[in-house]
Amino acid sequence: MTVITHAFIRAAQNRARALGLTEHPVVVIEHPIASKNREQIIQLARGSVDQVAQGLLAAAGGTGNG
């Protein structure tokens, strides 16, 4: 399960492919994060937590390679 910002979508896809993780679940969040404060990061995390949970469950269920 990987969380990335949208600026890194292509790089993440290439990296996953190189590692043989073609179905690796990825959640894409808004770029950038380095300039956001703690509250904004928590808000982003809350906004994507369901997707992250789905990705983890998918991986645990064997639909992914991770």
Added chain:
Amino acid sequence: MDNRATSAPSPRRGPATTPAPVPPRRASRLSVSGSVRDINDYYYQQGWTDGLPIIPPTEDLVLEMLESSPMKAEQVLGRLPPLNGTVTVEKVAVNSVMAGCQPGYFPVVLAAVKAVLQPQFNAGGITTTTGGAAPVLMVSGPIAQRLGINSGTAVFGSGHQANATIGRALRLTMRNLGGAVAETMEKSTHGWPGKYTMCFAENQPRCPWEPLHVALGYPAEASIVIVVAARGIHTLVESSQETGQGALETLVASMTAGGISGYYFQARGASPVVVLGPEHAAEIAASGYSRQDVVQYLFERVRLPKGVIKERGHYGARSWPAEYETAPDDFMVPLVVDPGKFLVVVAGGDGRHSSWFPAWSATQRAVEVVEE
């Protein structure tokens, strides 16, 4: 022209090419018909070059390169992040030919590639960061002079084949075997020309101290390659002060500016590289400083008040010792937590100028002995 070129990556089908049988664990063979321009166009279209022309890596040229190293062609050196291509000696030779290396340079290129493969160097991070990191190769030892690696006038400039092509061979290897390609894996906001090549040697004849490799604990007769990841070059002039002490003070002033990432990212132990021009080095030595004294001087003074860097730069993503968190605003945050991380090198020609390479932070320097 009909050349049998040896390609580093697996060749994709193209109108002017035909695949050829490949021995196990050897680089792919590729037949390309056409002029040198046609071959260069083909390599560029495949994404195998840095935009500059290459020398087609024909089998005879690759073999000539391989013959200058004791290592076997099929020997695997590792897998190069971020895309984890398998690095063999032969594939490095292919990229070295493409870069324009003389065969004699090949042992240095191999040492540099082995260095970037060391895990702490974090070759994958260097490629994918927005921070614009590029490898800086420094060569210290007898081989530098023997190969004509420039250490003098315009040391970071153009016009010296060894400097230009050894650094380029490393970068082409990182591109073709590691995937360091812009807009796919390479994510630098700016990058800098070190992404093409950056290789130099210490100016030993004008260094007032023991050779760099000896200072790092290697025998005098050894030759080493040191690789650091840097975000660019910062140059400075000090031609008004009359002593080495004055030069050091100006150097410190240039290293205590805003936006330097090293103040925030200290956990990995990156190495800023200070390159003293020979005139500054002589003045500093005449002021009573050894190389180690310079390192200690920098460690004690290249610092910024926490209150100044707080909420600026990369503060939100800081990675520094826990005690800094509770330190007061007048606490002086050092650029590096360990003085040994500073690398002080003497290089360049006449003139009262020096430079320093701000380190990209999520890395540690890597050293390899050149095997001949």
